[in-house]
Amino acid sequence: MKNTISERVADFLKKFPPFNILAEHQLEKLSYEVTIIHKENNSLVFSEKEPPHNYFYVVHKGAVALTKKGSQQMLDICDEGDIFGLRPLLAHENYKLQATAREETILYAIPIQEFKPIALENQQVGDFLIESFASNTRNPYSLKHRGKLYGVPNEAEGNPETKMLDLQPVRYSTNLVTCSKETQIKSLAASMTQRNVGCVLVTQDGLPIGIITNKDLRNKVATGLVSIMENAEAIMSSPVITYSKDLTITQAQMALMKSQISHLCLTEDGTTDTPAIGILSKHDVMVALGNNPAVLMRAIKRATDSQRLRTIRHSILNLLQGYLEQNIPMGLVCKIISELNDATIKQVIQICVDQMETPPPVKFTWLAMGSQGRGEQLLTTDQDNAILYEDVPLEKKEETQTYFLRLGKRISTELNLVGFEYCPAEMMASNPLWCHSLEEWKEVTSHWMNNPGPDEILLSSIFFDFNVNYGEKALADELSLHIFENAKKYPQFLTHLASGALQNPSPSGFFRDFLVEQDGEHKDFFDLKLRALMPIIDAARVLILSHAIKSINNTAERYEKLAELEPKNKELYLAASYASKALLKFRTRQGLQHNDSGRYIALDQLNKEEKIKLKRTFKTIKEIQELLQIRFQVKNLLR
Incomplete structure (x- = not known):
């Protein structure tokens, strides 16, 4: 009768070195001797200077941190498939580090007396172990990690051999x-x-x-x-x-x-x-x-039609691809690409205004919302925009809105030709619901804030990230002032906004498994936007609004500002800033690779390093949501 548990152990181990080198009979024999150990969060696996156990460990689920005793600094973190605790057994020395479960964890304990004969029989396994000691990394086959204990290079370092000229x-x-x-x-x-x-x-x-x-x-x-x-x-x-x-x-x-x-x-x-x-x-x-941002900016300003702007958009995406390949800091990438996107939209609007039969009847503002409003729309995702225009007498209201709806439709059409897809929910300036005078927008936002149901919270979340692309900034400033005054007047709105920020599903389930879509077109895919990006974006919005801070829309910059405002939470906010940039970078890479929005990720196409980097952001997401839950007392409002 087959031992199904040992078969599952073998199926897992054969995915990772050096077990993937073993012959099938060797792996079967070794798996039969494995002990499965469950560790609670923060529980000790072994302590520094402790004599080595009779087995070494492989992480099956969860994570284990390696630290020096008495220090909070993590020297390494072992994730799924990582080996730890082996060197002291082979070198006949005590443990040099302390190993602690960072969350609920399942370990495979592999007896050294069973493993050592296999390693001696198999030269490739022996080479793996020798190179592991020499390079001080758990996987010496990964050339990019040689000489690095942690195994993940500092993003800011970049690649010195291919450093982009424009940072010289x-x-x-x-x-x-x-x-x-x-x-x-x-x-x-x-x-x-x-x-x-x-x-x-x-x-x-x-x-x-x-x-x-x-x-x-x-x-x-x-x-x-x-x-x-x-x-x-x-x-x-x-x-x-x-x-x-x-x-x-x-x-x-x-x-x-x-x-x-x-x-x-x-x-x-x-x-x-x-x-x-x-x-x-x-x-x-x-x-x-x-071919650089300044050249592209000049070309955008000289463009006279959408076809030319569409061609320039391809050049912008090529520039973005180059920045990501060279590991340029994400904050700088966002600023440059957003400037170019803003200029493209502004040029489209100017072309459309010039093509109208008559000039605008009153001053107006084109508002970019969503990711474009936050300066985070690196890929050509769908449009989210609105028109805000000056108040007019009652007898001019219908005529004025008709004009701006025609203008909005023309602009949305041209933006679509450039490469910005239509919004499936029609949250665009061509829709009467998103084209209002200043007084009307004040009434609309007041209604959202005074009657904060699920729909109103969703609309607020989209709209409140607005940014001026074109036109009279003073109109947008007056609307912003109205929104902040209302937030003070109706503090319960922030509670409901915080509750809305906590409605998105957790990125991971039991033992940090990725939670994937259960049905539909994207079944078994991981929804990066809904489960990872939106929770951290939504939290930044409600926190910055609670401090009445205007003119900071970018998520990473919001967290950096929050770190200044709340020194006691500085570490968490800076971690959230980093996580937002890491997730945005990951989505952009995926989008460029698959020529889509990068939202839905096929996990089986990710390598181990990519999965680890994603999972490291999940802990920050959980902590920032816990902060929201406590600060705005929304536990009773959660699903």
């Missing part, structure tokens, strides 16, 4: 042409021509106080607005925008885009209090990289 220090011109503010324009123009430069720096007491470029000469002098006999002070741009000489190419791109200028002045310490040492032009940056 920028090369700038030291061919400075300077003048005083009293210098005659005719004279300084002659100097620029003679020295073949595109700008001249205006200085006083050796410090930069202004800058004059070819554009200033064209727009102010050549047009006749200012006489060529006037002094430099009449046309200089002041104060000068200065940066440190250690500026990277990416930082230079962002600075030029942000300030909409063509030249940066570099000083020793990045301020106007030290002399200028160089000038950096937009052309210098473009020459350094070629």
Whole structure:
């Protein structure tokens, strides 16, 4: 009669080295001798300096932390399939570390007396063990982990051999042409021509106080607005925008885009209090990289139709792919790609406004919501947007809304042509429910907050991440102020919002198994958005709203701000910030790999390292939800 338990043990072990090297009869014999051990959370497996047990361990379910006694710092964490406690047995020494279950855990205890003869018989197993000791890692076959005990490189380190050029220090011109503010324009123009430069720096007491470029000469002098006999002070741009000489190419791109200028002045310490040492032009940056964010931004602003913008979108995705391959920090990736996405949407809106038969009847604002509003829409997922326009007299209401609905429909259609899919729930500005005047939006949001049922909480969660893509920002600011005032007036709304943030299912079940879809189109797939991303996004929203903090929509940045506001929870919030970036990065990689939204993950296609990284975020999700539950007292509202 077959031993079904030992068969299950064998089926598990053969997935991992060095057991996958063993012959079938060797694995069967070894599995028959395995003892299955259950450990509660925080229970000890063995302590530092303790004599070695008669067996070593393999993690079947759960996780085991390896630490130095008395230290909180984890030197390693053993996950599914990891071996630990073997070296002391082979080296005849006491345990060097303490092993503690980090959660409810099942271990396979493998007797050394049964394993040692097999290792001696099988040269590959012996090689594995020797290399494990030499490289100080549990899996020496993983080249990327050699020499690393923890086995996971620091994301910020990147790959030194393939570090992207746009994170290198920028090369700038030291061919400075300077003048005083009293210098005659005719004279300084002659100097620029003679020295073949595109700008001249205006200085006083050796410090930069202004800058004059070819554009200033064209727009102010050549047009006749200012006489060529006037002094430099009449046309200089002041104060000068200065940066440190250690500026990277990416930082230079962002600075030029942000300030909409063509030249940066570099000083020793990045301020106007030290002399200028160089000038950096937009052309210098473009020459350094070629196809880069600054070039793409310029192409977006020059585009006159959706087809051209669609082509540029492909270039943006290629840029994103390159950033991920080079392990560029996720915060920087989000900022660059979001800037490009925002510019694309803004250009689409401008094209559509210009195509309307008449200009907008009143000022309006285009609001991006959801992931785009949070600056987290790296892939071309579906649209979530709204229109907010100025209040009009009663007799003009219908006419005004009709105009903006037509504009909203035109914009949504063009965005779809660019690559932004229609929202399945029609949460778009082409829908009358998402196209209102300021007063109407105040009434709508007040209704959501004063009558917080499940639908109202869902709509609030989507809408309250809005960000201005185009138009009158003051309208959005006034609406934000109204929302924050209402939140103070109706504190129970935050309780219900917190409850809504706790409704998404846990990412993992018993023994940290991934909870997958049980039926439907995505049966047996893991829903990364619903089970991992949304819980951490929703928690950030309600926490930042409870502090009445405006203008921070990005999830990672919200947690970083919360870490400042609540020092006692700093460690948790910073862990949540990291987890949100890690999950977003993982989803983006999956989306690019499978040419979809990256939402549904086929777990059998993930390697062990990818599963471990995902599981490490689950503990943070659980802790942040526990904080919400206690702070907003929503235990009684949970399902």
